Amino acid sequence: MEEHYKHLYEALSQVDGYIYPNEIDLHWGLMIVLYPYITGLVAGAFILASLERVFNVKVLKPTYGLALLTALSFLLVATLPLVSHLRHPLRAYEILMTPNPTSAMAIFGFVYLWYLMVVLLLEIWFDYRLDFVLWSKKSTGFKKFFYRTITLGINDTDKKSAKLDDKLGYFITLIGIPSAFLLHGYVGFIFGSIKANPWWSTVLMPVIFLFSAMVSGIALVMVIYMVVSWFRKVAIDMPCLDTIAKYLFYILIIDFTLESLDQIHRIYEAEESFDIIKVLVSGKLNITLLIMQVLLGTIIPLIVIGIFQVYKPSEKIRKFSYFFVGILVLIGIFFMRWNVVIGGQLFSKSLSGFTSFKAVYSGLEGYVMAAVWLIVPLLILTFLLWLMPPWKKVTMHE
């Protein structure tokens, strides 16, 4: 408590202009930056997997299973930063028990559960069921126990059952695409529907969130695919990697266009809130928005992959560039979330001044914890890749 007060007194001394006295305490910190970031990675990775399965982009096959497992690993963690930021985390279940139907936030639990239980787990299960049966015969110990349990007693190995798995898996992916759109568009709506905050309140917010989610998810799977291939000491499938990069390029263009449209609209309309937003962008957010998000996270990746669309240098250069661009995009989208969540709280709703954000290292809201929430999904993914490696699958959907 004393620490918190000390922190607030420091913030009070740094107030610029006038802010309402209750606004000195920033209520949403790093954990709420992570929340849309992680759900975005999930939605994006899933959409990449769907590209292969539903839109028949066969060249992406090497990343299909990887993308699904990546989505699952991050989805399992997605709610944890959210719950840990609650002042009464033990009451979190009330969101599911007595949701307020008018609240944009209340529906998240249901969207999340739908996505986890109905879409991701079922799709992965149908994709792996036959492999689980076959693997259970060959393995021992924990793996055997796991494979046998997870088949849920359905041990058919004939062609007909494989075909049924495939059909049902395809159907789930079909449902999955609008669900992924819903999941992340919805997260955008949580911010976009707050009329009190002119930095958030834009009808484009859900669409921007959706496309930035796709961008980040695709970049993540691209990087993970390269890292996993290096670890496995197998050659990277270059046509696959080039295609992922091509999609990243196109979707990044759409994302950038939408965000620019949003800003141009603000500048041109120049409403009451414009004066303070102008100062926000050129001042408090100049590094995180103009440098991190726009320059590093968008313009440089667009130039690099854009050049590759017309001129293809050697594989080695391409691989290195894709890795580099993937990391830049992931950083850029992280800062996009930062600029929305933190940026929206830096200026006062009196539109007359600014407060400041100072993140701490320790504690539930600190940098260390944020790093943990980003590393845990990678550990889960490593475990899943050991347990159910997509490259050892006997069966592949058509």
Add this chain to the structure above:
Amino acid sequence: MGTERKLNNRRKFFQTSAALVGGTLLYALIKPFEALAQPKEEEIKTDQANLAIWGMGVDLEKCIGCGKCAEACKIENKVPKEPFYFRTWVEQYTVKNDGTVIIESPNGGIGGLKQSVPDEEIFKSFMVPKLCNHCTKAPCVQACPVGATFISPDGVVLVDETYCIGCSYCIQACPYGARFMNPITKVADKCTFCYHRISEGLQPACVEVCPTDARIFGDLRDKESDLVKFLQVKPTQVLKPHLNTHSRVFYNGLSSEVK
């Protein structure tokens, strides 16, 4: 026969799973509308006709910026003393000769507001007490994910302390900065019009202590109340009318500089 049994097993498994998943989803979809199905509505209607609808008028021509209201509120409602938590506060606006506007509210005005601009530079200056606007269409009530914040039948926006999960979404949704996260109870906190006092027929603490009667509390339904008379005689305005929150705190003498 083996295959057939397996197929049957499989069919059964799908049927059971589909029933379970479908049932859960259906329940989840219906659950939020449960309230609509209960015949509470009529009960409330008859009740409501006898109830007051509480509101407040603030006469800016009378406010002297002594900050007694903010101080009384903190004492009455056990609001933490630190200068980051206020259920009500007073802002001092100073428009300088060159047109710049300076807004100040050190410690919410507690201890009295002092002018920092030299007299010869001042074009005009005035005080604006702020508090929860008890909106009829309250964005905070709309946003609360669990329904812990609600509008009482007599029109006061309240927080159920035993139910709030502390997500801060209502604080983000409030356009007036009237809410804060109480560091002791760890739930959203705000002005209640001193609900414990008005339920006993008393005035809210801020109204009680105001030496100039700048705050007028009353029943908007009672045509004889001081508040309704104030609204009748004075040209009043609400804060941020463009946000369409239908606030129940009305200001006389509100200048366009006030945000």
